[in-house]
Amino acid sequence: METFTQILPQFKDVKFVTDRTDYEQIYQSEQQSHSAWLLDEGELIWEFIEQLAEADEESSHDKPLNLYDFHIAYNLKFPSDSVSLRNKSGVLQSDLKDFFELLNAVIRAGDGDLNVIVSSAQLKIKILQQFIYLRIFLPVIVNNQAPSKMSGDVGVFGTKKAGKSALINALLGDEYAVSSPMLPTPNKVIYSAADKKVKEISLTYKNSAQTFNDVDALQKFLTEENSLANKNSSTLDEMTIALPDFPSFLNGVRIIDTPGSNFAAGKGHTDIIRKTLAEVPNAVFVMNYSQYLTQDELKLFDKIYKQFNSPKVKRPILIALNRVDEIFDSEESKSYERVADYIHYRLTALGYENFLVVGVSAIQAVYFDSVTRLIKLKYRNKIVSKSLEIIEEIECRLNASPLTKFLSHFSAREIIDHIEMALEGVFTKPVPLDEQLKNLKIDLQGTEKFSGVVFVNNILTDFEDFHGIKIKNVRELPKINRINYLKCLLHNFINGKI
Numbered sequence: 001m002e003t004f005t006q007i008l009p010q011f012k013d014v015k016f017v018t019d020r021t022d023y024e025q026i027y028q029s030e031q032q033s034h035s036a037w038l039l040d041e042g043e044l045i046w047e048f049i050e051q052l053a054e055a056d057e058e059s060s061h062d063k064p065l066n067l068y069d070f071h072i073a074y075n076l077k078f079p080s081d082s083v084s085l086r087n088k089s090g091v092l093q094s095d096l097k098d099f100f101e102l103l104n105a106v107i108r109a110g111d112g113d114l115n116v117i118v119s120s121a122q123l124k125i126k127i128l129q130q131f132i133y134l135r136i137f138l139p140v141i142v143n144n145q146a147p148s149k150m151s152g153d154v155g156v157f158g159t160k161k162a163g164k165s166a167l168i169n170a171l172l173g174d175e176y177a178v179s180s181p182m183l184p185t186p187n188k189v190i191y192s193a194a195d196k197k198v199k200e201i202s203l204t205y206k207n208s209a210q211t212f213n214d215v216d217a218l219q220k221f222l223t224e225e226n227s228l229a230n231k232n233s234s235t236l237d238e239m240t241i242a243l244p245d246f247p248s249f250l251n252g253v254r255i256i257d258t259p260g261s262n263f264a265a266g267k268g269h270t271d272i273i274r275k276t277l278a279e280v281p282n283a284v285f286v287m288n289y290s291q292y293l294t295q296d297e298l299k300l301f302d303k304i305y306k307q308f309n310s311p312k313v314k315r316p317i318l319i320a321l322n323r324v325d326e327i328f329d330s331e332e333s334k335s336y337e338r339v340a341d342y343i344h345y346r347l348t349a350l351g352y353e354n355f356l357v358v359g360v361s362a363i364q365a366v367y368f369d370s371v372t373r374l375i376k377l378k379y380r381n382k383i384v385s386k387s388l389e390i391i392e393e394i395e396c397r398l399n400a401s402p403l404t405k406f407l408s409h410f411s412a413r414e415i416i417d418h419i420e421m422a423l424e425g426v427f428t429k430p431v432p433l434d435e436q437l438k439n440l441k442i443d444l445q446g447t448e449k450f451s452g453v454v455f456v457n458n459i460l461t462d463f464e465d466f467h468g469i470k471i472k473n474v475r476e477l478p479k480i481n482r483i484n485y486l487k488c489l490l491h492n493f494i495n496g497k498i
């Protein structure tokens with residue numbers, strides 16, 4: 001896992017293309033992955049990508065356009081003296097004219113604690129959205145304003161079946177929340193970090209606490225409670241679930257699941273949403289992209305937006321544009337940037353401005369996590385296991401050394417993940433991912449986990465067909481999975497850097 005303070009991977013020797021007339025340039029594949037397209041603000045990214053896809057279909061190139069890996073953003077024009085780039089030792093370049101100049105300044109500066117300094121919150125949010133399109137991240141700070149020490153709960157809101165619970169599972173890294181086409185979440189559920197020594201999951205509900213040894217046991221209990229509530233069209237009391245494996249990127253900040261706003265249970269659900277909305281300092285709005293912004297979604301978004309954009313508070317809303325996997329079956333749909341920009345365009349036209357849109361597929365993230373776990377279980381080499389035990393022990397005994405300081409940034413599970421990845425291939429000849437999946441399917445026939453493996457298998461096949469990229473190793477799965485980018489945004493969001 002990255003440290004998530006800044007992400008500047010693929011832009012080491014990039015060429016920025018600002019002349020959009022020459023489509024031919026993009027077809028040369030080497031150039032494609034080393035170029036980022038910057039459109040004038042008067043143009044539309046989503047339209048441009050649709051045109052590209054069309055042109056690609058009509059062309060005789062045998063290598064298809066890789067829209068998945070396509071880097072595109074708006075070349076924002078900056079008012080004079082409004083944007084500069086700074087590192088620890090001072091200002092590197094001031095009075096940047098446009099986004100193109102900013103990116104070039106960033107590349108010249110190379111790695112190091114870079115900050116973009118801007119003159120207004122409006123400019124900040126615009127630049128951040130371009131970073132999202134390009135899948136990079138740098139802190140953007142409004143001049144003379146110390147980053148707020150904002151921290152606190154993250155409320156996850158959205159209409160029914162948008163994938164709120166799935167997204168929470170994707171962020172938490174396991175299937176804690178009941179995410180189902182049949183069973184809507186009937187209550188407010190708070191996910192928090194368990195105390196360091198606690199090994200079990202604990203649930204506080206109706207004034208009493210109970211523990212569960214594993215995720216499956218918790219799921220079973222929650223499913224039964226949700227079914228009951230669903231049958232009676234009623235709500236459930238608030239739940240707090242403390243997790244021993246709470247992801248470190250959340251910095252101990254709690255994450256809150258809520259019911260969908262458009263559910264027939266009506267007032268009970270809307271009351272929970274209203275109350276939660278008034279309590280949380282951070283909001284993530286989950287949208288079902290395949291519905292293309294419904295009236296229900298707009299109504300709820302407006303409510304959230306007003307809560308966070310009043311004369312007293314100004315907080316951007318993070319929009320997780322979910323279910324992007326569902327639109328992967330057409331040419332122009334291959335791009336997350338196209339869908340994000342389309343929704344961005346629609347909401348901007350309606351007068352909203354303080355929000356960020358990022359396209360994700362929660363379900364992919366959830367299934368990738370689950371299959372990764374299954375593969376580790378099956379293929380974990382004995383020697384690797386032993387090494388891990390020893391390393392875990394050492395990690396426990398170490399204290400106050402620079403190494404521990406570094407390690408304290410990650411949870412034990414993440415450290416083990418790193419080590420495991422490093423050791424894989426040292427002790428064993430790695431089995432290719434498609435073979436691992438095939439073997440898992442044989443093992444898991446007739447069990448619930450089987451469908452997850454099939455799902456991942458299909459994603460990978462589609463990915464190869466559509467984008468010509470073959471994923472050979474579980475380690476490469478995050479490539480297709482934008483949830484990591486959302487995690488980066490959330491990490492900075494709750495630390496007041498967004």
Ligand SMILES: Nc1nc2c(ncn2[C@@H]2O[C@H](COP(=O)(O)OP(=O)(O)O)[C@@H](O)[C@H]2O)c(=O)[nH]1
Nearest residue numbers: 161162163164165166179180181323361362363
């Ligand atoms: N295809 C697809 N389905 C999803 C995604 N996220 C959630 N779903 C499905 O949508 C249904 C509702 O999801 P759930 O998380 O319960 O939605 P919620 O009501 O917003 O909490 C479930 O069947 C999920 O499997 C996604 O990213 N892609």
Ligand SMILES: [Mg+2]
Nearest residue numbers: 164165184185
């Ligand atoms: Mg739910």
